[in-house]
Amino acid sequence: MQLLEKLCQIAENPYAYAEKIKGDARTPIIGYFCSYAPEEVICAAGAVPFRIFGTRGDISLADAHLQSYCCSLARGGLEDALTGRLSFLDGTVFPHTCDSIQRLSDIWRLNGGFSFHSDIVLPVKLDTPSARTYMTAVLRDFRDELAAALKVPLTDDDLTSAVRTVNQIRKHLGDLYAAHSKTPGILSAKALHQVIKAAMVMDRKEAAADLAALLESLGLDNPPTVADSGRKRVILSGGICNHPDLYSLMEVAGADVVWDDLCTGTRYVEGLVGETGDPIAAIAERYMERMVCPAKHSDNTARGRNLVELARTHQAGGVIFLFLKFCDPHAFDYPYLKQFLDEAGIPSMVLEIEERLPPEGQMKTRIESFVEMI
Amino acid sequence: MTEQNIADLEKEKRKIKSVAKMKEIMTTYYIEAKTAAESGKKVAWITSGGPVEFLIAMDVIPVYPENHGAMIGASKMGVDLCEKAEEMGYSRDLCSYARADIAAAPINGGPIGGLPRPDFLVCCNNICGTVLKWYEVMARYFDVPLFILDTPFIHKEFSPAAKKYVIDQTYEYIAFLEAQTGKKMDYDRMHEVSRLAVEGLRLWQAVLDTAAHKPAPMTAFDAFFHLALIVTLRGTQTTVDYYRQLLAEMEQRIKDGIAMVPNEKYRLLWDNLPVWYRTKWLSEKFASHDACLVGDTYTSAWSGVMDLIDPDNFIESGAVAYSSVYINVSLDKMFDTLAALIRKYDVDGLVMHSNRSCKPYSFGQYDLQKMVMERLGIPTLMIEADMVDARSFSESQIETRIDAFMEKLKT
Numbered sequence: 001m002q003l004l005e006k007l008c009q010i011a012e013n014p015y016a017y018a019e020k021i022k023g024d025a026r027t028p029i030i031g032y033f034c035s036y037a038p039e040e041v042i043c044a045a046g047a048v049p050f051r052i053f054g055t056r057g058d059i060s061l062a063d064a065h066l067q068s069y070c071c072s073l074a075r076g077g078l079e080d081a082l083t084g085r086l087s088f089l090d091g092t093v094f095p096h097t098c099d100s101i102q103r104l105s106d107i108w109r110l111n112g113g114f115s116f117h118s119d120i121v122l123p124v125k126l127d128t129p130s131a132r133t134y135m136t137a138v139l140r141d142f143r144d145e146l147a148a149a150l151k152v153p154l155t156d157d158d159l160t161s162a163v164r165t166v167n168q169i170r171k172h173l174g175d176l177y178a179a180h181s182k183t184p185g186i187l188s189a190k191a192l193h194q195v196i197k198a199a200m201v202m203d204r205k206e207a208a209a210d211l212a213a214l215l216e217s218l219g220l221d222n223p224p225t226v227a228d229s230g231r232k233r234v235i236l237s238g239g240i241c242n243h244p245d246l247y248s249l250m251e252v253a254g255a256d257v258v259w260d261d262l263c264t265g266t267r268y269v270e271g272l273v274g275e276t277g278d279p280i281a282a283i284a285e286r287y288m289e290r291m292v293c294p295a296k297h298s299d300n301t302a303r304g305r306n307l308v309e310l311a312r313t314h315q316a317g318g319v320i321f322l323f324l325k326f327c328d329p330h331a332f333d334y335p336y337l338k339q340f341l342d343e344a345g346i347p348s349m350v351l352e353i354e355e356r357l358p359p360e361g362q363m364k365t366r367i368e369s370f371v372e373m374i
Numbered sequence: 375m376t377e378q379n380i381a382d383l384e385k386e387k388r389k390i391k392s393v394a395k396m397k398e399i400m401t402t403y404y405i406e407a408k409t410a411a412e413s414g415k416k417v418a419w420i421t422s423g424g425p426v427e428f429l430i431a432m433d434v435i436p437v438y439p440e441n442h443g444a445m446i447g448a449s450k451m452g453v454d455l456c457e458k459a460e461e462m463g464y465s466r467d468l469c470s471y472a473r474a475d476i477a478a479a480p481i482n483g484g485p486i487g488g489l490p491r492p493d494f495l496v497c498c499n500n501i502c503g504t505v506l507k508w509y510e511v512m513a514r515y516f517d518v519p520l521f522i523l524d525t526p527f528i529h530k531e532f533s534p535a536a537k538k539y540v541i542d543q544t545y546e547y548i549a550f551l552e553a554q555t556g557k558k559m560d561y562d563r564m565h566e567v568s569r570l571a572v573e574g575l576r577l578w579q580a581v582l583d584t585a586a587h588k589p590a591p592m593t594a595f596d597a598f599f600h601l602a603l604i605v606t607l608r609g610t611q612t613t614v615d616y617y618r619q620l621l622a623e624m625e626q627r628i629k630d631g632i633a634m635v636p637n638e639k640y641r642l643l644w645d646n647l648p649v650w651y652r653t654k655w656l657s658e659k660f661a662s663h664d665a666c667l668v669g670d671t672y673t674s675a676w677s678g679v680m681d682l683i684d685p686d687n688f689i690e691s692g693a694v695a696y697s698s699v700y701i702n703v704s705l706d707k708m709f710d711t712l713a714a715l716i717r718k719y720d721v722d723g724l725v726m727h728s729n730r731s732c733k734p735y736s737f738g739q740y741d742l743q744k745m746v747m748e749r750l751g752i753p754t755l756m757i758e759a760d761m762v763d764a765r766s767f768s769e770s771q772i773e774t775r776i777d778a779f780m781e782k783l784k785t
């Protein structure tokens with residue numbers, strides 16, 4: 001499984017990967033924080049969209065800009081920008097999501113020292129025709145801005161071809177998810193998490209090819225069905241997960257993470273962009289149709305119903321909420337999501353994490369007792 | 375006369391007489407809102423930055439949950455309600471206005487026994503993303519319709535697409551109100567309300583401006599108190615009349631040489647929301663150093679954009695104005711406003727409340743602080759607290775910091 005190892009390594013050390021592709025051909029690399037960044041447009045401009053996951057190091061320089069009550073994603077990302085660990089970036093795009101990211105964007109622009117900076121001020125409500133029109137206009141402006149900054153034509157053909165590539169990635173990842181849900185262990189949950197992370201930072205053509213090859217090597221065309229292994233099945237729900245070890249902890253505790261509702265998971269994979277017609281409108285369409293992120297507004301109970309349905313579809317015995325401390329949008333949705341799960345008789349628990357995981361022993365005990373209960 | 379008598383007289387002289395009238399207006403207003411069902415009127419909850427004018431024109435009673443949060447904070451009921459919210463599953467790290475209000479709803483808690491039940495909700499996200507989530511919670515809880523006016527954040531400029539989007543939504547808002555109330559918008563009435571709104575904003579700004587006089591006839595703490603009308607009842611004659619009265623009183627105080635802080639020597643500007651449960655303590659603390667908080671970034675947020683409003687074309691100009699309010703813009707733009715306030719009030723220092731509850735207001739303060747010190751040479755003080763949740767207020771720490779800051783100013 002050389003390929004799997006390669007992808008895991010990229011996920012383990014994405015900055016080294018970025019330095020490498022940068023070094024070879026001075027490929028432009030554009031950073032982003034959130035699944036509302038239109039990576040198709042970035043790819044079409046000949047750049048690599050690079051997702052920032054926070055930091056692995058200590059936070060010190062960012063303390064001069066962001067209070068301690070800001071989430072570790074924003075603080076950690078800023079830390080890496082200020083220490084120069086992200087110096088391979090040519091710029092960054094900030095789609096409008098939460099209040100913290102919105103302010104981070106200003107701080108980043110004023111202090112980050114990157115040549116390109118773009119705010120994609122997306123609509124916050126995604127369920128009206130005027131929002132759709134506005135979304136399309138904003139994405140069009142971004143396309144022009146990026147094309148001008150990188151001095152590339154960025155034609156519709158470029159866009160359509162980028163859409164195809166990214167769609168392939170989504171399809172492959174979707175297949176991996178489905179196979180993993182059917183037969184957990186065909187690929188460990190941790191490996192799946194690493195693969196999807198790698199896809200968010202890699203040259204997308206390379207990622208698409210690697211994923212296709214990985215699928216083939218796994219022989220997933222006809223995966224065996226779930227044998228009753230006695231192992232528990234759980235779903236993760238929340239924002240971003242930057243802690244692969246969590247998956248291992250769960251595995252040891254006897255539970256397989258069979259699906260997720262994470263920004264760094266299925267929210268990235270879900271839904272394909274139409275490959276015909278106006279590509280920008282098609283990208284906007286996907287964002288309007290996809291299950292809403294808690295920082296956006298659509299149907300007021302959609303996330304609750306969706307989570308219950310996911311648990312049922314994937315025969316999960318429980319849901320583990322994974323939240324970053326100080327993340328408002330997710331924290332606001334939690335009581336209602338829990339209520340929906342309670343009403344459906346699905347147990348759940350919350351893990352709130354900061355830069356680092358709580359001491360392993362403590363996590364282990366909590367996870368174990370939850371897994372026992374379900 | 376004894377010394378005590380003289381001190382009391384002095385104190386009496388400094389009291390703002392209009393306060394009684396303001397209390398009376400607010401009481402009448404809340405009674406009306408709470409008995410709306412009997413009078414057949416509709417009640418809408420609306421965010422502080424929301425276009426309340428349309429509700430006034432449609433005879434809907436606007437209720438303003440952030441004001442509720444402030445009242446809860448001022449009456450020191452914040453900790454209890456915030457803890458209740460935490461029991462309901464809401465993280466302690468969320469905005470304490472939202473937490474307190476969410477927890478008050480099911481138990482009719484808080485100083486006025488809960489807000490009247492809404493017939494529908496109007497949320498304008500020009501102040502934060504929190505209100506969006508808060509109103510979603512309320513829409514689920516009360517099972518009522520929610521209208522969202524989505525005002526794109528302004529990092530650099532307000533794009534033509536954004537302008538069109540907000541104008542489109544303003545028409546959607548009107549259609550929503552027509553559907554909710556079962557009657558058509560009366561555009562003549564709307565025009566009159568717009569005119570009154572702009573007049574109210576001008577008067578409010580004029581009231582705030584009186585503090586530019588040395589010594590200042592009022593302080594930011596007074597502004598916090600008198601703010602409620604311009605937020606909730608903007609567009610009514612009552613508000614216009616009230617601020618006219620308040621303005622006259624302030625002008626008279628200037629003539630009579632009445633200062634709010636007896637020996638005003640140091641003039642300070644306040645940034646961010648008030649610390650509601652500690653306004654008295656803070657104002658006395660600063661006054662003990664002969665320092666007066668003459669202005670703030672919060673209470674002028676509403677009038678700061680009034681020049682963008684054209685009462686003859688309220689729908690279109692209002693859309694731009696609503697989107698341009700103080701915290702819906704980038705740090706560079708906030709700095710410009712801050713610098714203008716510092717100049718206008720001619721202050722000696724800036725006091726920044728780093729408010730755990732309000733992330734969009736507080737993140738970026740460190741950068742603003744640096745800009746103010748470096749570019750304007752104005753000393754700054756950062757206080758860590760929370761506007762409603764008193765658990766995040768450390769008196770001894772804050773006292774030490776204020777004392778140290780004032781000592782530095784004095785030398």
Ligand code: SF4
Pocket residue numbers: 071072073074097098099100101239240295324326327328329330
């Ligand atoms: S959505 Fe949450 S985790 Fe993501 S940047 Fe905002 S506050 Fe942080």
Ligand code: SF4
Pocket residue numbers: 440469470471472501502503504505647731732733734735
């Ligand atoms: S205090 Fe801040 S976060 Fe809370 S409702 Fe007001 S603007 Fe929003």
